[in-house]
Structures are given as structure tokens and as C-alpha cells.
Amino acid sequence: MNKRRPPPSCRCTPKHNNKVRLLQGRGYAGTTNDTRKQIYAASSDEDHSLHHTLNTTNLLGSVGQLCSGFFHHEAATTATNTHRRTLCLDPIHCIRAPTTVVVVKVSSVASSTDFVARYHSCWRGYSNSIHAEQFLINDARLSSRLREEPNSTVDLYMTQQPCHYSTGRYMNRKVTGKTSCTERILKWWMKHQEDVGKSSSSSAASSSSSSSTAATTTTTTSTVLNVWLANVFRAYDTETTISNLSAKEANVFRERSNNSCEGLLQLLATRNVNVEMIDAKGWNFLFGLSMNTAAATAEGERKNMDDGDDPSINVQELILRRVTLSEGENKFLKQLKLKSSQTFNSNRKRKE
Numbered sequence: 001m002n003k004r005r006p007p008p009s010c011r012c013t014p015k016h017n018n019k020v021r022l023l024q025g026r027g028y029a030g031t032t033n034d035t036r037k038q039i040y041a042a043s044s045d046e047d048h049s050l051h052h053t054l055n056t057t058n059l060l061g062s063v064g065q066l067c068s069g070f071f072h073h074e075a076a077t078t079a080t081n082t083h084r085r086t087l088c089l090d091p092i093h094c095i096r097a098p099t100t101v102v103v104v105k106v107s108s109v110a111s112s113t114d115f116v117a118r119y120h121s122c123w124r125g126y127s128n129s130i131h132a133e134q135f136l137i138n139d140a141r142l143s144s145r146l147r148e149e150p151n152s153t154v155d156l157y158m159t160q161q162p163c164h165y166s167t168g169r170y171m172n173r174k175v176t177g178k179t180s181c182t183e184r185i186l187k188w189w190m191k192h193q194e195d196v197g198k199s200s201s202s203s204a205a206s207s208s209s210s211s212s213t214a215a216t217t218t219t220t221t222s223t224v225l226n227v228w229l230a231n232v233f234r235a236y237d238t239e240t241t242i243s244n245l246s247a248k249e250a251n252v253f254r255e256r257s258n259n260s261c262e263g264l265l266q267l268l269a270t271r272n273v274n275v276e277m278i279d280a281k282g283w284n285f286l287f288g289l290s291m292n293t294a295a296a297t298a299e300g301e302r303k304n305m306d307d308g309d310d311p312s313i314n315v316q317e318l319i320l321r322r323v324t325l326s327e328g329e330n331k332f333l334k335q336l337k338l339k340s341s342q343t344f345n346s347n348r349k350r351k352e
């Protein structure tokens, strides 16, 4: 018999390790190499998918957790200006954890309540980790909601875009960068589109069985997938990053960052799929899923503002600042979109 070791299970919050500290409002931090800081506590697969119900008013947890997963911004204000400015909602409780968080919202005119859920990545070592997108794809409740509502809008709010053979660094280059959540998400999305197409053409056929044309009509759905990013991972402004790396690191980074771009191009070239930076409406939605936003914001602001900044800044102004900080990335995505449609058109011409 094949004596295989069982695949590693979730150890985001290992109970056996008393060196692991539970940090108030900060998620969990491991101090050994086999554990990682996590924004959300988890000890099983189920803990990585959380559905929003009327009773869950804080799907994204504290404001520190909201910041860790989405809002936190620490970058040069312009490509030529190296002055880094941090925009943080709660510097005391916000941790810089490598967790990827995805929030999905399915809405349609047919339903008065949106389907909302949160997923986050599970660290199981470099080659066995489960990415947030995998929990989303395997969520049976999400799948059935999508089947029930063929003409819906699906909004994904993500820490960063789905990976595309793009993770890892020089030291772990042999075991990283082997997976693509971009391909996983696209496969999942195409399958959903197909299912919807099938069910609407069969219902069209049954409702008008006398007409032979109905069954052969290819049904187009109006389902749209909007991918909203808090950050662009390794595809934007890469030369600035590369200039600070050693030659070895730079080689690996360049390869992974090219893959990252390729992944974005694949998403952008897909019909009814949009990729944009989170806009003000999206931020308001995410803030609404977190608790005590207003109170925590004020505290974070006082500690983070440059001298001369108005300490009485409110959430809407903060959101506006965050949107402004994403303008460069948004422009970059628009250029990629243009490029993807040009590539698509030239490929089509070649085939003709």
C-alpha cells in the first residue's frame, strides 16, 4: 500500500505551540518558521470561509483587520518621489501579515439580499498553502447562489490580484510560483458562464418547444465579474522595486512580475471580466463590513498624519485619499486592458 503522508492541515492558529501569541485585535502571530502571522484566526478549513448573515455584522473584524487585509498603504507617493507615506487606519492593531483576503458579493435585481462572504489564505508551507481563491471556488453555497441567479453581478474585493506563477523569492524559488489562481478563477468563471448558458437555453427550449430555433440559439448572459484590487501584486512599477534588489533577487522578481502581468492580461482579455482598483463605493462597502470604523480611524489618523494635517479627517476623506493613492495602478490597469484588446484583435485577424 502506498504510505503517503497526509497533506498538511490548517495550522494558522496552532494551539499546541505556546510560543504563538494571540495579539489583541491583530490576528495571530507565530514565532517559529512553520507558522505565519494571520489576520484572521483559523484552525480548520471551514474557518477560512465565512458567510455574511444578518447576525454577522463584522465580517471583516476590527478596523485593524480591515486595514491589514485591504486598506493599508505604504508606498512612495509618486514613482520619482521616494518619500514613503503610510496610510493606516489603526497602527496599533494593523499587522503586516502575508494573508490574502477576498470578499465576494453577488447581487442581482431579482434578489433583495446580496450574497456576501469572506475567504482568506491558509499557510501550510510554500508548496501546500491554500489560496483564498481556492476556498471561494470550493464554496458550495456560493456556487448554488450563482446557479440560482444567472444574471447577477459578482464583485470580488481582493488584497491583490489572483496569483499567476508569480509568488516567491530567490531563496524559495524552487518551490514557489507553481500555481495560478488566475487560471483557477477563470476556469471557475467559464464553468459558471457555461452552466448559466445551458440552463437558460434549456428553459428557453422548454418554454417554446414548438420553435426549433430557440434551442440552438447561443444564450448570452449578462453576468459580470468585477475584480476590485486593494493592491497590484508585482506587476506595477516593478523597475523601482528591482532597483533595490540584488542581481539574484532581481532575476527571480523579474520573471515572477512578468508572469503577474500575463495573469492580469488573461483576466482583462476575458469577456465580462473587469479588473480595477477598489473605488470609493467599494471602500464604503468594505468599511460597512468592519466594526467600530469611526472610532478606530480617529486614533490611527492622529498617529499617522504628517504635521499640519487636519486630525479631524473623517472616513470619507480617508477613502478619498486611498482612492487617490491607487490612481497610478488604475492607469496601469487601463493600459493593460487596451493592450489585451489589441492582442485579442490581432490574434483574431491572424486566424481569419
Ligand SMILES: [Zn+2]
Binding pocket: 067, 068, 071, 072, 073, 087, 088, 089, 090, 091, 094, 095
Ligand atoms: Zn494599516
Ligand SMILES: [Zn+2]
Binding pocket: 010, 011, 012, 013, 042, 043, 044, 048, 121, 122, 123
Ligand atoms: Zn489555515
Ligand SMILES: [Zn+2]
Binding pocket: 131, 132, 133, 162, 163, 164, 179, 180, 181, 182
Ligand atoms: Zn493564488
